[in-house]
Amino acid sequence: MLPERRREAPHRLAPAGPVYSGVLPRHLYVHVPFCARRCSYCDFSIAVRAAVPATEFADAVGAELRLRHPGRDPWELDTLYFGGGTPSKLGAEGVARLLDTIRRRVTLAPGAEVTLEANPEDVSVESARAWRAAGVNRLSLGAQSFDDHVLTWMHRTHDAGAIGRAVEAAREAGIADFSLDLIFALPDALERDWIRDLESALALQPTHLSLYGLTVEPATPLSRWRARGQVREAPEERYEREFLAAHDILTAHRYGHYEVSNYARPGHEARHNSAYWLGVPYAAVGPSAHAFDGSRRRWNVQAYAAWMARVAEGSDPMEGDELLGAESRALEAVYLGLRTARGLHLEPGEASQLQSWLEAGWAELDPQGTLTLTPLGWLRLDALTEHLTVLRSRY
Numbered sequence: 001m002l003p004e005r006r007r008e009a010p011h012r013l014a015p016a017g018p019v020y021s022g023v024l025p026r027h028l029y030v031h032v033p034f035c036a037r038r039c040s041y042c043d044f045s046i047a048v049r050a051a052v053p054a055t056e057f058a059d060a061v062g063a064e065l066r067l068r069h070p071g072r073d074p075w076e077l078d079t080l081y082f083g084g085g086t087p088s089k090l091g092a093e094g095v096a097r098l099l100d101t102i103r104r105r106v107t108l109a110p111g112a113e114v115t116l117e118a119n120p121e122d123v124s125v126e127s128a129r130a131w132r133a134a135g136v137n138r139l140s141l142g143a144q145s146f147d148d149h150v151l152t153w154m155h156r157t158h159d160a161g162a163i164g165r166a167v168e169a170a171r172e173a174g175i176a177d178f179s180l181d182l183i184f185a186l187p188d189a190l191e192r193d194w195i196r197d198l199e200s201a202l203a204l205q206p207t208h209l210s211l212y213g214l215t216v217e218p219a220t221p222l223s224r225w226r227a228r229g230q231v232r233e234a235p236e237e238r239y240e241r242e243f244l245a246a247h248d249i250l251t252a253h254r255y256g257h258y259e260v261s262n263y264a265r266p267g268h269e270a271r272h273n274s275a276y277w278l279g280v281p282y283a284a285v286g287p288s289a290h291a292f293d294g295s296r297r298r299w300n301v302q303a304y305a306a307w308m309a310r311v312a313e314g315s316d317p318m319e320g321d322e323l324l325g326a327e328s329r330a331l332e333a334v335y336l337g338l339r340t341a342r343g344l345h346l347e348p349g350e351a352s353q354l355q356s357w358l359e360a361g362w363a364e365l366d367p368q369g370t371l372t373l374t375p376l377g378w379l380r381l382d383a384l385t386e387h388l389t390v391l392r393s394r395y
């Protein structure tokens with residue numbers, strides 16, 4: 001059976017996670033749900049607001065942190081990540097206020113990575129200077145495409161020119177570490193030139209790139225368009241062609257393909273997301289935020305109003321949690337290892353059972369017994385993960 005390819009949703013966060021037991025996590029995710037409008041492909045937990053209630057939100061984040069992590073024991077972070085939604089919609093003062101609130105409970109370790117997801121139209125020299133002064137040292141820019149026709153189809157709120165202006169403004173403000181998000185495998189009818197978009201991105205010299213294949217999620221404008229026959233997904237061959245072309249072009253430009261969807265210049269790998277992929281504990285606050293304490297995952301209610309109401313009355317905004325059993329842990333260990341260039345250490349005797357992967361060019365095995373997937377293997381990540389997990393379950 002030919003394994004199925006792996007697709008990742010745009011902006012999709014890694015599997016998340018908990019109720020904290022013991023040591024405080026070194027990583028904190030804050031979900032900022034505000035967006036100007038919903039993009040055509042997006043099923044994230046967002047709150048569309050013409051005027052963003054930045055003060056109300058910062059206060060609620062502070063309340064959830066106090067509720068979830070009471071006490072005065074020192075809590076130091078290596079990474080802090082503002083994701084969304086569109087955190088840059090908080091503006092210059094809103095981000096500073098939020099960081100100020102968070103710092104009442106945590107301290108940032110020297111050299112901590114502080115990332116803000118931003119839409120290009122929100123980045124000006126003034127806003128970027130304020131973010132940097134508040135502690136932000138890395139931006140993740142939702143570029144998606146450099147084609148105005150495509151951006152309009154996606155319901156994005158920026159045009160192609162805004163991406164370059166945002167990069168220039170960030171650099172002028174002293175933030176040189178930035179990532180660009182791009183989406184590939186768009187419907188044929190859009191006639192999007194993927195190679196030209198990659199070249200436009202490279203011309204801006206980002207330190208990091210995240211590339212996601214378009215997926216049709218339920219209850220999105222895109223799924224309605226598909227149901228009405230107005231749009232068809234890109235064929236499999238083009239998905240694979242664009243994924244592999246990106247690998248060839250970006251690695252030729254000295255970007256390491258260090259995770260199935262992520263590329264970085266040496267030393268600029270995303271430390272926060274890498275914590276997810278290493279399976280270490282992380283805290284998370286905000287609507288729909290997922291956290292993990294090393295054994296248990298927990299996730300908050302999705303809707304902004306419901307999350308606000310719970311936090312305001314001093315009750316836990318958790319919607320659910322899950323203790324990872326032996327089976328889930330085994331599956332996760334395989335999945336997290338295979339999705340990164342770090343790879344997975346094979347158990348004695350396993351290599352001989354995975355010979356077909358090596359022969360097909362889906363994986364490579366080093367002399368120490370570490371198996372890493374090739375780009376061809378990453379196109380089949382889900383199926384290969386399942387295959388190896390089933391093999392291991394038989395021991």
Ligand code: SF4
Nearest residue numbers: 035038039042084085
């Ligand atoms: S800006 Fe990001 S989070 Fe907001 S609707 Fe668009 S894709 Fe979704």
